[in-house]
Amino acid sequence: xxxxxxxLEELVVGIAKTARDASHDIALATTDKKNAVLxxxxxxxxxxxxxxxxxxxxxxxxxxxxxLSGALLDRLALTKSRISAMAEGxxxxxxxxxxxxxxIGRLQPKSGIDIRKIRVPIGVVGIIYESxxxxxxxxxxxCLKSGNACILRGGREAFHSNQALAKIxxxxxxxxxxxxxxxxxxxxxxRAALGVLLKQDDNVHCIVPRGGEGLxxxxxxxxxxxxxxxxxxxxxxxxxxxxxxSMAEAIALNAKCQRPGVCNAIENLVVHREFAQEHLxxxxxxxAEAGVSLRxxxxxxxxxxxxxxxxxxxxxxxxxxxxxxxxxSIRIVADAEEAVRFINQYGSQHSDSIITxxxxxxxxxxxxxxxxxxxxNASTRFTDGFEFGLGAEVGIxxxxxxxxxxxxxxxLCTYKYEIFGKGEIRT
Amino acid sequence: xxxxxxxLEELVVGIAKTARDASHDIALATTDKKNAVLxxxxxxxxxxxxxxxxxxxxxxxxxxxxxLSGALLDRLALTKSRISAMAEGxxxxxxxxxxxxxxIGRLQPKSGIDIRKIRVPIGVVGIIYESxxxxxxxxxxxCLKSGNACILRGGREAFHSNQALAKIxxxxxxxxxxxxxxxxxxxxxxRAALGVLLKQDDNVHCIVPRGGEGLxxxxxxxxxxxxxxxxxxxxxxxxxxxxxxSMAEAIALNAKCQRPGVCNAIENLVVHREFAQEHLxxxxxxxAEAGVSLRxxxxxxxxxxxxxxxxxxxxxxxxxxxxxxxxxSIRIVADAEEAVRFINQYGSQHSDSIITxxxxxxxxxxxxxxxxxxxxNASTRFTDGFEFGLGAEVGIxxxxxxxxxxxxxxxLCTYKYEIFGKGEIRT
Numbered sequence: 001x002x003x004x005x006x007x008l009e010e011l012v013v014g015i016a017k018t019a020r021d022a023s024h025d026i027a028l029a030t031t032d033k034k035n036a037v038l039x040x041x042x043x044x045x046x047x048x049x050x051x052x053x054x055x056x057x058x059x060x061x062x063x064x065x066x067x068l069s070g071a072l073l074d075r076l077a078l079t080k081s082r083i084s085a086m087a088e089g090x091x092x093x094x095x096x097x098x099x100x101x102x103x104i105g106r107l108q109p110k111s112g113i114d115i116r117k118i119r120v121p122i123g124v125v126g127i128i129y130e131s132x133x134x135x136x137x138x139x140x141x142x143c144l145k146s147g148n149a150c151i152l153r154g155g156r157e158a159f160h161s162n163q164a165l166a167k168i169x170x171x172x173x174x175x176x177x178x179x180x181x182x183x184x185x186x187x188x189x190x191r192a193a194l195g196v197l198l199k200q201d202d203n204v205h206c207i208v209p210r211g212g213e214g215l216x217x218x219x220x221x222x223x224x225x226x227x228x229x230x231x232x233x234x235x236x237x238x239x240x241x242x243x244x245x246s247m248a249e250a251i252a253l254n255a256k257c258q259r260p261g262v263c264n265a266i267e268n269l270v271v272h273r274e275f276a277q278e279h280l281x282x283x284x285x286x287x288a289e290a291g292v293s294l295r296x297x298x299x300x301x302x303x304x305x306x307x308x309x310x311x312x313x314x315x316x317x318x319x320x321x322x323x324x325x326x327x328x329s330i331r332i333v334a335d336a337e338e339a340v341r342f343i344n345q346y347g348s349q350h351s352d353s354i355i356t357x358x359x360x361x362x363x364x365x366x367x368x369x370x371x372x373x374x375x376x377n378a379s380t381r382f383t384d385g386f387e388f389g390l391g392a393e394v395g396i397x398x399x400x401x402x403x404x405x406x407x408x409x410x411x412l413c414t415y416k417y418e419i420f421g422k423g424e425i426r427t
Numbered sequence: 428x429x430x431x432x433x434x435l436e437e438l439v440v441g442i443a444k445t446a447r448d449a450s451h452d453i454a455l456a457t458t459d460k461k462n463a464v465l466x467x468x469x470x471x472x473x474x475x476x477x478x479x480x481x482x483x484x485x486x487x488x489x490x491x492x493x494x495l496s497g498a499l500l501d502r503l504a505l506t507k508s509r510i511s512a513m514a515e516g517x518x519x520x521x522x523x524x525x526x527x528x529x530x531i532g533r534l535q536p537k538s539g540i541d542i543r544k545i546r547v548p549i550g551v552v553g554i555i556y557e558s559x560x561x562x563x564x565x566x567x568x569x570c571l572k573s574g575n576a577c578i579l580r581g582g583r584e585a586f587h588s589n590q591a592l593a594k595i596x597x598x599x600x601x602x603x604x605x606x607x608x609x610x611x612x613x614x615x616x617x618r619a620a621l622g623v624l625l626k627q628d629d630n631v632h633c634i635v636p637r638g639g640e641g642l643x644x645x646x647x648x649x650x651x652x653x654x655x656x657x658x659x660x661x662x663x664x665x666x667x668x669x670x671x672x673s674m675a676e677a678i679a680l681n682a683k684c685q686r687p688g689v690c691n692a693i694e695n696l697v698v699h700r701e702f703a704q705e706h707l708x709x710x711x712x713x714x715a716e717a718g719v720s721l722r723x724x725x726x727x728x729x730x731x732x733x734x735x736x737x738x739x740x741x742x743x744x745x746x747x748x749x750x751x752x753x754x755x756s757i758r759i760v761a762d763a764e765e766a767v768r769f770i771n772q773y774g775s776q777h778s779d780s781i782i783t784x785x786x787x788x789x790x791x792x793x794x795x796x797x798x799x800x801x802x803x804n805a806s807t808r809f810t811d812g813f814e815f816g817l818g819a820e821v822g823i824x825x826x827x828x829x830x831x832x833x834x835x836x837x838x839l840c841t842y843k844y845e846i847f848g849k850g851e852i853r854t
Contacts, residue, residue: 024771400841423671
């Protein structure tokens with residue numbers, strides 16, 4: 001008669017508790033069972049174009065009403081080919097080795113006990129993301145395969161699409177005799193619900209926020225649960241004195257221009273003085289022709305202006321700015337050591353690359369640059385779970401603890417020590 | 428003329444900055460150089476008995492004035508044999524393999540880039556501890572070998588001893604041509620200094636608090652830096668229906684009585700009904716004779732009272748209480764599944780053990796108990812860096828991310844991806 005409506009707090013606390021209960025089931029599920037769920041899910045997605053399109057249309061209409069940009073509306077759209085690509089991604093995760101239960105270390109001390117370090121799931125993973133609905137399926141698939149329960153909280157713009165996708169995942173779990181609560185989507189985008197979720201440290205073990213810096217800062221400042229994240233991608237490309245000039249040019253163009261709005265695109269081009277004197281004019285000419293606005297230190301500016309390459313003076317702030325746009329800062333250095341000091345000071349420890357034919361310089365650079373991913377003679381654009389062969393990624397971490405770089409199945413696991421004794425007691 | 432005295436904040440911020448600068452040196456130091464430092468340090472400790480005793484005497488006298496307990500004064504004392512043991516511990520760390528630079532994973536995706544997952548130091552580790560001065564040397568040695576700089580903040584009681592030990596470590600670093608700032612001791616035990624340290628997330632990457640729950644809660648609630656810790660050790664021993672009775676008795680006695688005040692001693696004895704009916708009276712008799720106060724559920728209480736073994740009724744609170752004393756709670760269960768549910772609900776995910784001759788039951792228990800360390804037929808008392816063969820430990824973690832269980836050299840490292848290309852660009 002006077003039944004109280006469920007409060008937001010009760011709702012979210014309930015989701016966290018049921019996820020924790022369900023996490024014990026998926027943690028002990030066999031590889032065959034987990035793969036059966038994933039393959040069934042992929043088939044369901046392929047057959048669900050109509051229901052997904054209906055839900056997605058609602059989001060697109062609301063998006064148009066709210067005058068979202070064309071780029072945002074495009075991200076939001078679930079086309080037939082995108083649905084197939086999601087299904088294909090799920091099949092790839094099914095084909096990857098199961099990380100759970102593998103022995104990653106062994107100790108055999110004198111006492112006689114046999115200590116095995118075994119990879120096990122983290123438990124319950126919360127993933128907070130923005131507009132792209134495929135994240136719902138990518139993250140659910142990775143969490144399932146790694147034996148974790150997950151709580152998904154997608155963005156407002158993709159609300160109906162995410163609900164439809166999560167419904168398919170949950171029905172698939174039930175059809176395979178598992179608890180649907182292994183994958184739960186928070187059924188509101190009210191930020192108060194997110195605030196409650198971030199306090200459920202008894203039942204949720206890890207939070208991965210994906211999105212703009214504002215969202216990530218909110219999560220970090222309000223979470224009682226460990227957060228794995230990256231704020232920015234200030235990536236650097238260093239052209240050494242012994243760089244192959246045509247490789248240097250091709251990689252600079254790719255790393256800046258192939259998709260400038262992503263975190264693994266470069267923001268700074270760091271150039272050895274000798275290389276700059278011979279080749280910077282040509283490299284920067286190509287960048288300018290590709291539409292890149294150049295900001296240069298005084299020495300580089302002089303070289304560029306003498307070749308009539310348009311450029312402006314870089315400010316101190318430019319060296320640590322993530323443009324997410326066709327803008328690039330150029331800095332000239334005396335040697336690889338100065339380049340490493342510059343990168344360790346101004347970069348965001350995401351992805352950095354050296355172009356050189358000198359193996360000794362390259363190996364030193366790989367070790368001395370303090371970033372999650374360091375390249376020798378390749379574009380920084382490869383820092384991505386799919387490109388690494390991890391199927392997808394739950395996030396990319398510039399943290400130092402637990403996970404660094406693209407976070408795939410292995411990084412969705414922790415470990416335990418399983419110890420085999422013969423009655424040993426401590427003396 | 429008007430020079431301002433250095434504030435506490437300036438002092439601690441300066442320590443964090445110089446530690447971060449020094450961390451780049453030790454991160455790139457060779458194994459030979461790090462071992463040379465450690466072996467020289469061990470020799471210096473052996474030859475420094477006199478200066479260490481003088482400093483230690485000051486702490487002991489102040490401790491007596493402040494009427495510290497005999498147990499606490501004993502922990503504080505640096506005897507000749509304890510100094511030798513510290514030196515021996517440092518030699519052991521020198522003899523362990525260097526974790527830095529080892530390849531712990533490899534990916535070779537179709538694009539052609541060759542991705543190597545390489546173990547690297549965390550950076551700067553802060554260790555907050557209480558009275559035992561040997562922690563200063565144990566932690567400095569482990570951090571050095573794993574290529575980390577460290578900031579030590581010891582307890583008030585051991586202030587002079589810790590200063591003397593840190594001085595020896597820093598002089599040894601200088602004698603080997605390294606920066607003494609790789610190891611720094613905060614020269615005050617003012618809690619305000621700790622508060623400042625916990626906010627230095629730009630320069631300090633990980634905090635490990637060791638000590639009572641009050642200290643650890645303070646650190647967790649005030650830190651902007653990731654914390655690796657354990658609050659409590661509520662460890663469980665499960666005696667299965669197929670347990671060897673004499674092994675069960677010996678391990679129960681060892682796990683409870685050998686040193687009851689430590690985190691890996693058991694607090695709950697979980698007993699299969701069939702084992703209880705035949706053997707609980709004998710096991711509990713031995714525990715009572717060893718001075719253990721028993722608290723039992725109704726069924727166990729009846730069994731014990733019919734054999735005149737003294738015991739009281741356990742309350743709900745008892746199942747999740749860390750006694751750190753000769754007290755043990757006894758709970759009877761119907762089967763291994765009920766035991767696992769009990770342990771996952773009431774334990775602190777530290778160390779739990781099953782005694783059984785049935786391999787299938789044991790392997791299921793090892794996988795299903797959600798703790799950092801799970802034993803089959805051995806005492807929980809082995810959860811310890813030294814017993815694991817890790818030389819020592821920086822701490823024991825009941826967290827799930829980054830490190831679980833004893834935290835040794837490997838866990839003092841993170842990893843990076845070093846990628847070897849031949850000019851690959853992303854298409």
